Amino acid sequence: MTSLLSRPSSWVPMLVLALLATVPFVAQATGQQFYVAFFARIIIYAIAACALNIALGYGGLVSFGHSLFLGLGAYAVGLASFHEIGSGWVHLALCLAVCALVALVTGAISLRTSGIAFIMITLAFAQMGYFLFVSLKNYGGDDGMSIALTSRFGPVDLSSANHVYVTGFIVLVLSIWWLARLRVAPFGMVIRGAKQNARRVNAAGIPVVRYQLLAYVMSGMLCGVAGLLLANLNAFASPSTMAWSVSGELIVIVVIGGLGTVFGPLMGAIVFLGLEEILKGFTDHWMVIFGPLIVIVALLGKSGIIGLLQRFDARSKPVAATAEAAEPAAAAAVKGAA
Amino acid sequence: MASVLRTESLVKRYGALLVTDAVSLDIAEGELHAIIGPNGAGKTTLINQLSGELASDSGRVWFDGADVSVLPIHQRARRGLLRSYQITSIFDDFSVLENASFAALGARRNAFKFWAPMLSDRQARHAAEGALEATGLRQHHATAAGDLGYGERRQLELAMSLAAGPKFLLLDEPMAGMSVQESTAVIALLQRLKRQYTILLVEHDMDAVFALADRITVLVYGKVLFTGTPDEIRNHPEVRAVYLGEEEAAA
Amino acid sequence: MNATILLAQLLNGLQYGVLLFLLAAGLTLVFGIMSFVNLAHGSLYMMGAYFAASAFQFTGSFGLAVLAAMGGSLLLGLVLEFVAVSRLYRRDHLDHVLATFGLTLFFNELVRIVWGSQPVFLQVPEFLGGAIDIGGFTYPAYRFAIIVVGLLVAIGSWLIINKTRIGMLIRAGAVNPAMVGALGVNIGLLNAMLFGVGAMLAGLAGAMAGPILSVQSGMGESVLITTLVVIVIGGIGSVTGALYASLIVGTVDTLGRAFLPFMLRQVTERSLADAAGPALASMLVYLLMAVVLAWRPQGLFPSKR
Numbered sequence: 001m002t003s004l005l006s007r008p009s010s011w012v013p014m015l016v017l018a019l020l021a022t023v024p025f026v027a028q029a030t031g032q033q034f035y036v037a038f039f040a041r042i043i044i045y046a047i048a049a050c051a052l053n054i055a056l057g058y059g060g061l062v063s064f065g066h067s068l069f070l071g072l073g074a075y076a077v078g079l080a081s082f083h084e085i086g087s088g089w090v091h092l093a094l095c096l097a098v099c100a101l102v103a104l105v106t107g108a109i110s111l112r113t114s115g116i117a118f119i120m121i122t123l124a125f126a127q128m129g130y131f132l133f134v135s136l137k138n139y140g141g142d143d144g145m146s147i148a149l150t151s152r153f154g155p156v157d158l159s160s161a162n163h164v165y166v167t168g169f170i171v172l173v174l175s176i177w178w179l180a181r182l183r184v185a186p187f188g189m190v191i192r193g194a195k196q197n198a199r200r201v202n203a204a205g206i207p208v209v210r211y212q213l214l215a216y217v218m219s220g221m222l223c224g225v226a227g228l229l230l231a232n233l234n235a236f237a238s239p240s241t242m243a244w245s246v247s248g249e250l251i252v253i254v255v256i257g258g259l260g261t262v263f264g265p266l267m268g269a270i271v272f273l274g275l276e277e278i279l280k281g282f283t284d285h286w287m288v289i290f291g292p293l294i295v296i297v298a299l300l301g302k303s304g305i306i307g308l309l310q311r312f313d314a315r316s317k318p319v320a321a322t323a324e325a326a327e328p329a330a331a332a333a334v335k336g337a338a
Numbered sequence: 339m340a341s342v343l344r345t346e347s348l349v350k351r352y353g354a355l356l357v358t359d360a361v362s363l364d365i366a367e368g369e370l371h372a373i374i375g376p377n378g379a380g381k382t383t384l385i386n387q388l389s390g391e392l393a394s395d396s397g398r399v400w401f402d403g404a405d406v407s408v409l410p411i412h413q414r415a416r417r418g419l420l421r422s423y424q425i426t427s428i429f430d431d432f433s434v435l436e437n438a439s440f441a442a443l444g445a446r447r448n449a450f451k452f453w454a455p456m457l458s459d460r461q462a463r464h465a466a467e468g469a470l471e472a473t474g475l476r477q478h479h480a481t482a483a484g485d486l487g488y489g490e491r492r493q494l495e496l497a498m499s500l501a502a503g504p505k506f507l508l509l510d511e512p513m514a515g516m517s518v519q520e521s522t523a524v525i526a527l528l529q530r531l532k533r534q535y536t537i538l539l540v541e542h543d544m545d546a547v548f549a550l551a552d553r554i555t556v557l558v559y560g561k562v563l564f565t566g567t568p569d570e571i572r573n574h575p576e577v578r579a580v581y582l583g584e585e586e587a588a589a
Numbered sequence: 590m591n592a593t594i595l596l597a598q599l600l601n602g603l604q605y606g607v608l609l610f611l612l613a614a615g616l617t618l619v620f621g622i623m624s625f626v627n628l629a630h631g632s633l634y635m636m637g638a639y640f641a642a643s644a645f646q647f648t649g650s651f652g653l654a655v656l657a658a659m660g661g662s663l664l665l666g667l668v669l670e671f672v673a674v675s676r677l678y679r680r681d682h683l684d685h686v687l688a689t690f691g692l693t694l695f696f697n698e699l700v701r702i703v704w705g706s707q708p709v710f711l712q713v714p715e716f717l718g719g720a721i722d723i724g725g726f727t728y729p730a731y732r733f734a735i736i737v738v739g740l741l742v743a744i745g746s747w748l749i750i751n752k753t754r755i756g757m758l759i760r761a762g763a764v765n766p767a768m769v770g771a772l773g774v775n776i777g778l779l780n781a782m783l784f785g786v787g788a789m790l791a792g793l794a795g796a797m798a799g800p801i802l803s804v805q806s807g808m809g810e811s812v813l814i815t816t817l818v819v820i821v822i823g824g825i826g827s828v829t830g831a832l833y834a835s836l837i838v839g840t841v842d843t844l845g846r847a848f849l850p851f852m853l854r855q856v857t858e859r860s861l862a863d864a865a866g867p868a869l870a871s872m873l874v875y876l877l878m879a880v881v882l883a884w885r886p887q888g889l890f891p892s893k894r
Contacts, residue, residue, distance in 0.1 A: 056683075062682055062683050062686060064686060109879050109882055109883055112882055112886040113821075113882060113886045115624075116620050116626050117825060117882075117886070117888075119626060119682060119686060120817040120818070120820070120821050121821060121878070121879075121882065123814060123817065124817065124818050124821075124875050124878055125875065125879075127811075127814050127875065128872045128875040128876075131868065131871035132868050132871075134871075135864075135867045135868035135871060136868065137864065178452075178453075181452070181453050181454075181455075182452055182453075184455040184456060184457065185451055185452050185453055185454060185455060185456060186446075186449035186451040186452075186456045186459070187449055187450055187451055187452045188452070188456075189432075189436065189440055189443070189449070189456045190440075190443075190449045192431070192432075193429050193432070193440055196429045196430060196432075197427055197428070197429055199391075199427060200428065202410070202411050202412045203391075203412075203415060203421060203423075203427070204412075204415060204440060204441050204443065204444035204498070204502065205413075205415035205416040205444030205445060205502065206412055206443070206444050206448075206449055207410075207412045208412075211449065211450075214450070244810065244814065245690075245694070245810075248686075248690040248694075251683070251686065251690070252687060252690070252691075255683070255687060259683075285698055285702050286698075287694050288695060288699055288702060290691075290694065291691045291693070291694035291695025291696075291698065292691060293691070294687060294690060294691030294694065295673060295687075295688045295691035295692060297687060297691075298677070298680075298684045298685075298687035298688035299676060299677070299684075299688065302683070302684070
């Protein structure tokens with residue numbers, strides 16, 4: 001654990017998390033409640049990015065359709081609320097079940113292809129979802145639907161921004177922790193192996209596609225949870241959540257943070273949404289600057305912020321060769337992750 | 339001697355080209371059987387049909403008494419039929435130890451484990467370290483596979499097959515591109531492995547083939563020309579003409 | 590529902606199909622030969638529409654407007670290829686996706702800055718304003734013109750691809766790009782040219798679509814995604830596949846939107862039909878794609894790798 005904290009690529013994000021934990025208190029003290037909602041949104045996008053990181057970062061599955069799951073999670077709350085159901089547990093169960101089913105079906109079809117076709121199919125499926133909800137006039141259609149009955153989990157009521165924040169923060173921390181474990185667990189190694197050399201995975205006796213499909217399903221479900229939180233934060237569910245540009249933004253977040261790294265999604269969400277906020281302050285037409293920035297990110301490479309921090313890792317204490325080979329092996333794996 | 343791998347008239351066509359022409363092999367337990375033949379003889383295509391990566395047009399493959407002809411590669415691998423690749427196929431971003439442990443993972447029931455690290459699996463780790471020890475890669479266990487030299491990468495390729503605890507090794511030119519020193523080390527390794535595993539070896543290195551093989555099959559234009567002991571092969575007139583040519587066979 | 594309406598919708602489907610083909614032809618070649626995922630293709634279509642609108646305002650001539658659109662898009666395509674796209678060929682698809690996504694966002698905002706957020710009006714030229722008479726059946730002349738132009742482009746591209754040396758290089762490139770380069774062909778020039786021509790066709794499509802759809806920021810996205818569906822159904826890298834698939838998708842989509850709600854009303858009660866009809870109609874082409882892929886993952890007319 002100590003060697004973990006000595007590396008900038010670890011302690012910087014952990015510091016960020018610690019700072020995020022203080023937001024509700026600082027907001028309370030300064031009376032600037034706006035910040036709770038602002039950072040809650042960052043946390044939600046970080047969770048969604050963690051989800052995408054499983055499929056894209058670890059598994060190399062370029063899904064341009066993850067906004068679908070974000071939207072499904074939001075509408076799980078919206079539709080339940082419309083039908084007078086306010087229990088958070090029902091919302092959550094509905095969200096997970098629907099996302100799992102949709103991910104299973106779309107994933108199974110998409111995984112019959114690879115490369116360019118895979119990207120396009122995932123995009124097309126998200127569009128399907130978008131058009132479906134746009135045409136559901138009863139549930140708001142194009143304008144979206146407001147949510148009267150936000151999720152209640154016993155004493156936790158997500159109608160309050162603070163409650164959303166705390167819940168989201170806990171989900172984010174748990175997600176990051178799990179992602180760290182998953183990365184070197186057998187399942188994580190299989191899908192990371194598949195990204196590098198799918199043929200080899202099969203040759204080792206592991207049916208690759210089955211694992212990729214499960215990774216896709218898990219990714220969809222976690223993304224749905226982010227959507228559920230988003231709907232509660234906004235008290236609103238809208239088809240625009242499923243827009244293809246949202247899928248693109250999620251990809252940008254994962255890449256900016258550092259593709260396939262544990263803390264990448266968190267750092268990416270902060271930089272992306274933070275930059276957006278700063279640029280918005282200068283001009284309404286901030287996208288005309290943001291767009292080319294994304295192009296530059298693409299030209300620069302995918303090791304992202306964590307990759308940058310990892311360069312400083314090398315200059316800190318050298319990782320000692322220990323009898324427990326897992327440590328250096330993991331370090332080598334982390335370095336090679338970019 | 340029990341037959342570990344047997345094929346019955348394997349046929350493979352690419353359009354009008356007959357790449358595998360009714361190949362029948364029978365390899366006994368503990369045997370090291372080599373396949374030699376000029377380039378273009380269809381050796382790799384044959385291996386791909388044996389490993390399960392390529393479906394034959396007709397014919398059967400029997401492994402360990404069971405008909406595995408329709409089984410895909412991962413199922414054959416799980417039964418103990420493992421192959422190594424002529425063009426190194428490893429995980430560049432993983433460490434050497436991770437590569438070997440990954441291969442050992444495949445022999446377990448499944449990899450649907452999401453929490454405990456792969457390297458904490460004692461059995462897999464033990465098998466991996468054993469394989470690395472055998473191939474002389476133990477000291478590189480923490481190095482990223484992509485950083486290894488060419489010869490070491492070939493060694494890792496071999497180690498991965500060993501780590502999975504195979505019953506049968508399908509080795510596709512394990513010494514391809516190696517220096518004399520490296521090849522000697524591999525030949526020594528294969529000598530040690532000979533009785534432990536049943537091995538089918540495809541190789542161009544005639545020194546290795548004649549030093550190691552119990553029996554040799556000569557493949558020409560996808561067809562088995564002759565199967566026999568190294569001595570029989572050395573003295574077979576047709577084989578000498580077609581493959582060994584005018585030069586004296588390696589002593 | 591009668592024969593006249595059916596015929597009209599079939600022609601509409603054909604018209605939509607040829608527009609899709611104009612976009613799909615360039616895109617599928619870029620995908621197939623350079624293996625480059627170009628999500629900015631919709632932006633080139635959009636810029637074509639805007640160039641046409643502005644040129645029309647300046648000159649009053651629709652013909653000049655179309656030429657301006659084609660020229661402008663060609664130039665824009667070549668610039669993009671030179672500045673950004675060519676640097677990305679060696680990278681993986683994710684980098685392509687990111688870069689072209691960024692470009693799309695950029696162009697969507699750029700047109701808002703230059704032309705404003707309100708849709709720009711591009712009117713149907715007078716000489717095509719009326720309706721034509723096909724044996725008693727009338728159909729808007731402009732839409733008919735689109736069909737004619739589209740079919741001419743289709744025939745032209747078929748001739749070029751199958752009957753000329755350049756076309757042979759393109760076909761070879763779709764099957765084995767590395768080999769074409771190794772044969773001494775200036776692959777950089779070929780790529781740039783292909784990208785430029787694809788952009789030009791997209792601009793032409795945008796200019797022609799301008800009068801019947803609205804010219805506004807983001808108009809490229811929905812048509813781009815449908816184009817991607819066309820390419821996946823047709824088979825990546827195959828222009829023939831793109832042609833058949835665009836006609837199929839254009840027809841299915843148009844007929845579906847026109848008749849599905851009506852047909853549903855025959856079998857279920859009205860409120861359900863009214864709710865499900867439009868939803869199903871808009872998802873129809875995606876369902877079609879899913880079915881095609883489940884059956885033939887490489888598309889209906891793959892270019893055979």
